[in-house]
Each structure stands twice: as C-alpha cells, then as structure tokens.
Amino acid sequence: AQSVTQLDSQVPVFEEAPVELRCNYSSSVSVYLFWYVQYPNQGLQLLLKYLSGSTLVKGINGFEAEFNKSQTSFHLRKPSVHISDTAEYFCAVSGVLGKLTFGQGTILTVHP
C-alpha cells in the first residue's frame, strides 16, 4: 500500500521569501511522485512530477522538488514566492497503473 504525509497543514510566508513544503511517502514498490496545486473552486493542476532520472525536478511557476529515496521524501521548494502562489498544494504518489494517492494538503498563504 502507498501513503503520503504532508508534514505541514498550513504555511504562512511573506512575499519574496523562500518556501519549502514537506512531503514524505511510503511505498513497497517503485513510485512516481507528483505535486499538484489547487486554487479556490478549481481543479488540480500538475506542478511537477518525478518518474525517473535526475532527482531534482523543475516544474511550472518556478517550483522545484527533490526526490530523496533514502529519506522517502519529495519536498517542494520555491526561492521567492508571489502573492499569486497562495493556494493549496498536494503531494501524491502513484504506481504503474496511474492511480494517485494524495496527502492531506498544505495551504500556502503568501502575505504582502
């Protein structure tokens, strides 16, 4: 079975500050890892994904994440956030059939 734990339910930051959203996963088989963003009253949008290869993955809107197999982590980072990054972020894991297992979500609030 697969599971995902997002270690922070809410993260407040000031504009232009760096941010890290933490994600740990559990799986008995090889995994594929994802970060999605959800703006209010909208569906989920894929930020980035790790399928194989380089452990540092770059996504849209200046976000990046690093896959750490020994620590079973996939933390999301951005060096300088904007007001428009305020949203809920979900970490997810999937297996070969594509079914996504999501974490509980982290609400990122960027203050001016």
Next chain:
Amino acid sequence: EAGVAQSPRYKIIEKRQSVAFWCNPISGHATLYWYQQILGQGPKLLIQFQNNGVVDDSQLPKDRFSAERLKGVDSTLKIQPAKLEDSAVYLCASSSIRIHEQYFGPGTRLTVT
C-alpha cells in the same frame, strides 16, 4: 485543446435523494478517473476506467455509488441514496497513454443536507 468538462458545478440535495454527475474527458484520453475530495482532505480515487472497462473500483462504496463509461468517452457517477457524509467535491480526471499526466476538471461540489 479543451480541458476536462464536468457538470453540474454545484448541487444541493437532501439525504436519501439520488444525484448524478457527468464528466467529458479530453478528446482521445483512454483513461478516466473519479476522485472524491472531502473538505480538508486530499482527493481519494473512487474508480478508474480504461476505455469502457473498470481498472480499479476498490474504494467505491458499491452499495450506493455507481459509475459507467459507455462507449469509452463520457462518464456518469451516481449516488443513490445520498448520505450526509457524501458531501464533497467530486473530481474527474483523464489521461492519455501517458498515464502519469492526469488532467483534472473543475469538480462538482455536492452538499447533502
């Protein structure tokens, strides 16, 4: 290209009533997913279709939930009868042969009173 379409966007019903949601995936996408997102939680997969066949429905409460994907395109998710705990956003997603790129619709917010 057009995204995943869902309707209605909002629905309010009383408990024990029935309700149906519709999803039109991105053209050409063979795989379709229905997720349930309860407030404050991450989405949970209810059912996954590959064309018009079911791949995974292990978390679908089959005593009250049903889903179909006739002709391998549109899909309908039904709840009958609804319970208070079914209040949630129901998200539809689709993917092509690149199954690790799922595209989500805007969702249907269901409130059961």
